Each structure stands twice: as structure tokens, then as C-alpha cells.
Amino acid sequence: xxxxxxxxxxxxxxxxxxxxxxxxxxxxxxxxxxxxxxxxxxxxxxxxxxxxxxxxxxxxxxxxxxxxxxxxxxxxxxxxxxxxxxxxxxxxxxxxxxxxxxxxxxxxxxxxxxxxxxxxxxxxxxxxxxxxxxxxxxxxxxxxxxxxxxxxxxxxxxxxxxxxxxxxxxxxxxxxxxxxxxxxxxxxxxxxxxxxxxxxxxxxxxxxxxxxxxxxxxxxxxxxxxxxxxxxxxxxxxxxxxxxxxxxxxxxxxxxxxxxxxxxxxxxxxxxxxxxxxxxxxxxxxxxxxxxxxxxxxxxxxxxxx
Amino acid sequence: xxxxxxxxxxxxxxxxxxxxxxxxxxxxxxxxxxxxxxxxxxxxxxxxxxxxxxxxxxxxxxxxxxxxxxxxxxxxxxxxxxxxxxxxxxxxxxxxxxxxxxxxxxxxxxxxxxxxxxxxxxxxxxxxxxxxxxxxxxxxxxxxxxxxxxxxxxxxxxxxxxxxxxxxxxxxxxxxxxxxxxxxxxxxxxxxxxxxxxxxxxxxxxxxxxxxxxxxxxxxxxxxxxxxxxxxxxxxxxxxxxxxxxxxxxx
Numbered sequence: 001x002x003x004x005x006x007x008x009x010x011x012x013x014x015x016x017x018x019x020x021x022x023x024x025x026x027x028x029x030x031x032x033x034x035x036x037x038x039x040x041x042x043x044x045x046x047x048x049x050x051x052x053x054x055x056x057x058x059x060x061x062x063x064x065x066x067x068x069x070x071x072x073x074x075x076x077x078x079x080x081x082x083x084x085x086x087x088x089x090x091x092x093x094x095x096x097x098x099x100x101x102x103x104x105x106x107x108x109x110x111x112x113x114x115x116x117x118x119x120x121x122x123x124x125x126x127x128x129x130x131x132x133x134x135x136x137x138x139x140x141x142x143x144x145x146x147x148x149x150x151x152x153x154x155x156x157x158x159x160x161x162x163x164x165x166x167x168x169x170x171x172x173x174x175x176x177x178x179x180x181x182x183x184x185x186x187x188x189x190x191x192x193x194x195x196x197x198x199x200x201x202x203x204x205x206x207x208x209x210x211x212x213x214x215x216x217x218x219x220x221x222x223x224x225x226x227x228x229x230x231x232x233x234x235x236x237x238x239x240x241x242x243x244x245x246x247x248x249x250x251x252x253x254x255x256x257x258x259x260x261x262x263x264x265x266x267x268x269x270x271x272x273x274x275x276x277x278x279x280x281x282x283x284x285x286x287x288x289x290x291x292x293x294x295x296x297x298x299x300x301x302x303x304x305x306x
Numbered sequence: 307x308x309x310x311x312x313x314x315x316x317x318x319x320x321x322x323x324x325x326x327x328x329x330x331x332x333x334x335x336x337x338x339x340x341x342x343x344x345x346x347x348x349x350x351x352x353x354x355x356x357x358x359x360x361x362x363x364x365x366x367x368x369x370x371x372x373x374x375x376x377x378x379x380x381x382x383x384x385x386x387x388x389x390x391x392x393x394x395x396x397x398x399x400x401x402x403x404x405x406x407x408x409x410x411x412x413x414x415x416x417x418x419x420x421x422x423x424x425x426x427x428x429x430x431x432x433x434x435x436x437x438x439x440x441x442x443x444x445x446x447x448x449x450x451x452x453x454x455x456x457x458x459x460x461x462x463x464x465x466x467x468x469x470x471x472x473x474x475x476x477x478x479x480x481x482x483x484x485x486x487x488x489x490x491x492x493x494x495x496x497x498x499x500x501x502x503x504x505x506x507x508x509x510x511x512x513x514x515x516x517x518x519x520x521x522x523x524x525x526x527x528x529x530x531x532x533x534x535x536x537x538x539x540x541x542x543x544x545x546x547x548x549x550x551x552x553x554x555x556x557x
Contacts, residue, residue, distance in 0.1 A: 014556060056392035058557040078394040086392040092384045096321040097314065105314050109307065109393045137321075153389055 002070065004161050004192045005032040005055065010064035012050060024050045025216045027064070032161075032209070037183075037193040039203035039224070042213040043292060048196035049089055051213070052165050056086045069160070082111040085159035085191070089166045091150035093138045099125070099149060100134035103156050110157035124152040127182050143170040151179060155186055162186055164195035168202055180206060200288055204228075214292050227287075232256045234280050235265065239273045256280070307395055308403040315407025319373060320414060329418060332365050336423045340430050351432035352520055358423035359441060359516040366416050366449040367476055373411075374456020375468040377404055378548075382557060391557065398549045405457060405545060409450050416446045440530065441519035447537040448513035452476060454544035455508065461551040475507060483511020508540045 009027045016022040025047050032038040042048045053059045054066060057078065066073040068080050093102065103121045112120060125131045128148045138149060147170050154162060162183070168176050183206060187193055197203055203210060204224065211221035234254055237245075241253035242265070248254060252275060257265050266274070319325055336358050343354030378401065381387040391400060420442045428434050455475050459468035482504045489500045512533045515525055 053557070056388070058388060058391060060556070078396050080394075081392060082394040084392065086389065088385060088388040088392075090385075091389065092386050093389070094314070094318050094386055096318045101317075102314075105310065106389060106393065108310050109390065109395055111394055150389075 002034050003031040003067070004034045004069060005194060006065075006067040007031070007051065008065040008067070010051075010054070010062050010066055012054060012059065012062040023216055025054075025062070028213070028216065028218050029064075030211045030218055030221050032192060032194050034192055035187075035190070036209050037187060037207045038195075039207035039210045040194065040196040040213065041198065041200065041203060041210060041288060042196070043198060046213045047216040048213055049165050050216075052086075052163055052194075052196060055163060056084065056088075057081060082157070083160040085154035085157065085162045087150045087154040087164040087167055089169065089196075091146060093146065093149060093153075095139040096137055098135050098137050099130055099152075102138065102149075103153060106153045107156045110159075112157045120156050120158065124156045127155075127185070128152045128178070144172060144175055147171055148175065151182060155182070155191075158189065158191075160191060162191045162193050162195075164193070166197060167195055168197065168199060176202075212288070212291055219291060232258055232280055233262060233277055235277050236275045237269065237273045238275060242269065307399050308406065311390070311395070311400055311403025312406035312410060315377075315404050316410040316414075319408060319411035324372065325369065325411065325415065328365055328369050329415060332361060332419050333422050335361055336419075336426055340426065343427075343430075343432075351427065354427045354430070355432050355438075355520050356516070358427055359438070359445070359520065362416065362419045362423055362442070363445045363448065363516070365419065366412065366445060367452050369415060370408075370412055370449045370453040371456050371469055371472045371476070373408055374453040375460045375472055376465050377408055377457055377460070378552065379460040379465050379468070382555070385557075387557065397553050401457070401549050401552050402545060405454065405541075408453055408457075412449050412453060413446055416442065416449060435519070435522045437519035437522060437524050438516075440525060441516040444513040444515040444533060447533060448510055451508050451510070451513070451537050451540050451544075454541045454548075458544040458548045461548050461555075476510065478507045479510035480514070482507050482509045483514065509536070512536050 007028050007030050009029055010025055011023065011027055012025040013021050013023045028047070028051060040048050040051070050059065054062055055068065055073070057073075069083060071080060073080065097105070100121055103124065104117050107117045107120055108114065121134075122131075125134055128151060130148060130152055133145070138146065141149065147167075151164070151167065154164065164183075167179060167183075171179060180202070183193060183195075193206070195206075207224055209222065210224050210227065212219045234256055236248075236252055236254045238252050241247055242255060245253040245255040255265070262277075266277075339354045339357035339361065342357060343350035346353040378387075387400070391397065424434055424438065452472065452475075456468065456472045459471050459475075462468070463471065485500065485504050489497050492500065515533075518525070
């Protein structure tokens, strides 16, 4: 599976207050394989949006290499961006354009042929319940409605890579669920998904790969299944409890075992005393907090150089 | 691509409340100019015509400054350009498209004001001549140059400062027209310095033709072509500077 998006040792700094140089990204490397859903995790100000804005062409002047669809991204080559759908964090739109004409305009800017635009606009309006609002201007839209329009404009031109910056922000539970459905549909269509979030439940539900960024550095990345597979096994049994087991109220006991101890412990216990062996569900929130805290203890700080 | 951006910018501008509000203010004030014409000691029709055309120019420039200085700057602050520039659209095309869209809206506004104002003074007894149309055209050129000044300054300073600077350019631009008479008595090096400094400001005197047109005096084709070329040159120069700055901006 080829990588659709690849960061290789990308660093990005900008001028902060006075002469201080703020290192927003430091030697960031990660890759998003074609067809996958990639969750970009990090606390506020970690560097998620900066990375995304570099890909979207809103920031430039990075060091290192960003490859998009196998080609190195340069400030002057804009054609690759026809294949990207981008939803910014807290999106703002022109107030005086109507939903339908705005979507058609953005689709046209993405290079979609005029003949295909009406059907594409109808498709996204139907997906995001904007059909009745097509003739309404965005001036009166609530935050959630703007977010719906934001997702609609990101997918209207059927992009190959969908980059969403905090897509669930400002949505009620019903619309969060609908957004997830739409994102799954886009994946089925063939789009690769890359979204940033600090809500780990969403990442767990939608993604098969993840990357954790903190203070401009990638701390960890990999397959989500591998991460969830790191959780210990829990053996539940009855009768005499083995050493280290915790007794339950109904005469059963439970014992946490690591993958490496599994065969030895199971062999030592009579089969009739084993009720079940399950892998515990990893508490992703706890894991994330520990991971970030761990990096802080290790001394990763926001780089400031004069 | 440029025309796609221009189309949306024009639609967005003409539907804005500020644009429609200023047109309304012009319409109401144009009605009142007739009263000034009635009470004036000189030819009331000429006074009313002069006021209507001056008002059209002033409101046109105010709209150009107000919209030009926030056109790209507000998009950066409100992040509306995120969804636009993340598409295959080079930044230079974005700036030119925005300018052309604004220019179309400003010309539409100028034409609307000209129709309302001239129709009103004609209905109330003033006689019109064809040179007035050329005067409207010259005012359009002045407004287009000021819009380009607004965009260029907004790339270098915040919206408020750029609006103040833009109005200063407008005042100086009209003062530059009278410069030759003012510097006649200066020593040669001082005169050269004054001329060089004045060259940094667009000479808006090239577009001031309404005074002559109201009295039925014409303009040669050469003068009209020079004014057109001068406006085109300044607009091109200001847009090139704007694009150079905007291309380097981090969004």
C-alpha cells in the first residue's frame, strides 16, 4: 500500500513575539497509507493544525520533505490540491453566498467540470441535510450548520484525500454520529481519511492508524489494532484462585496476565476451572494522558530560540 | 480560475449590507442636492449636477477604500480563504480575482449611482450632455485606482491604518495635480525631489473631469487614453506589489 501523504523530518518555525522563533514542528515524520483512516492525536497547540495547514498550502517555508500523492509538495505546484478535501478548524465562510452556489463555486475551483457540479452538490446536500437550505445564505447559520457546510465543501469534489481538522467540534451527538457515517461513506468511495482530534473515542471508532504529536514532535504512531492489542488479558475462573488473582463476589476470580505468560498459566490450571479469557479494553483516554505526561517528564518542551 | 473568484467576490460584495447601505445614502443625498440647487444664488441646475457627481465620486472612493482595505485582510483574519486557497488556486490568481470582482462591484455601484443621480437632476430640469458619461467613466477609473491602493496598503498594514493611509493617498493624489504650480519657485534639486516624491503617489488629477463635463466642455481622445493608461499602469503596479507580499504571507 503506497503512502498518500508523507512527512519526512519536517520542521516549521515562525516568528513569535519580538525576535523569538517558535518551533511549531520539529523533525516531524509520519505517513498516511492509501485507503486508511489516520487519526492525528494531540493536545491543543501540539502542532496538528500546523501540519495540516502545511499540506493545504496555507503555510510554507518548512524544512524537510512533504510528499503528497507521491510527489514532493512545493509552494508553486497547486494541481495536487485538486485531490484534497480540507475542513479547517472552526471554519468561516462568506456570509452573502447561498449554500448551493457556494458549493458549486468551490467545486469549480477544485477543477470539477461544470456538467458534474449539480449532481455533486445535490449528493453532499443530501448527505448532510442541506437540501432545504440550498438557497439560504450562510449569514444565519449556527456553528453546527457551518460545520455541516464545512464537511460538504470538503467532499463535494470527491477528493482522494480528506483532511479534517477537528471535524466534530461544535456538533451535537446526532450530528457527530452522522459525520462519522459520512466519513465512513467517503472511505468506502475510496477516499483516504486523515483527521485531527483530541477526542479519542472518535479516533478509536473511525481509524485504523494513529499518530500522537506533542509540542511539535511525533511521539508515537502505528496501527490502532496493535495499540489496542497491547492491553493485558484477563482470565476469569472458579474454584481455588491462583496466586495474584482477585476474588470476585460470586466465587469466581480474575487474573491479569501478559501475552508471554498466557501459555504457562493456562497449562497450570485445570480446564474446567477456566471460565473465560478476554483481552481487556484499553482506556485510550488514560493511555493518551500517560503518553503526553510521559513525554513532558522526558523533557520535551516547546522550543523557543532567540 | 480568476473569473471564478471574481464572480463570487462581486456577488458577495453587491449583496453586502454596507454596499447597499451606501447606495441608499447616495440616493437620499442626491435627492437633497436638488434643494441646494434651488436655494443657490448661481445656476441651480449646475450646482445640483456638480453636487451629484461629486457625491458619486466621494461615495465611490469611500466604498473602494472601505472594501479594498478589508478585501483580503478580513479573509485572512476571518479565515474564509482557508477553504479557497487549499484548492488548486495560486495566490496571484486569488488576488487578481478578488480585485476584478471588487472592480466589477464598484463599477456596478458607480453606474447605479450615475443613473439615479443624473436621472434625478434631469427630471427636475437640468440638461445633460454626453461628456457627463465620460466624467462618470473617469470617476470609475479613480475609484478602481483607489481600490488597488487599498488592497496594496492592506497587505502592508492593518485594516484601520491602511484605511487612514488610503484616505491620505486620496488627498495627496489630488494635491499632486496642483504640484507644478506650487513648486515653480523652488531650486532645481528641491523641485526634482518634490517631483520624485510626487511620483510615488498616483496623480488623481488625471481622472478629475466632472467640472469641465458639467459645463459641456469635452476631453480629447488622447487625454482620455492617457488617463486610462495611467490608471492601468498604477493598478498593475499596485497589484504586483500586493501579490508579492501576499505570496509570502503565512496563513
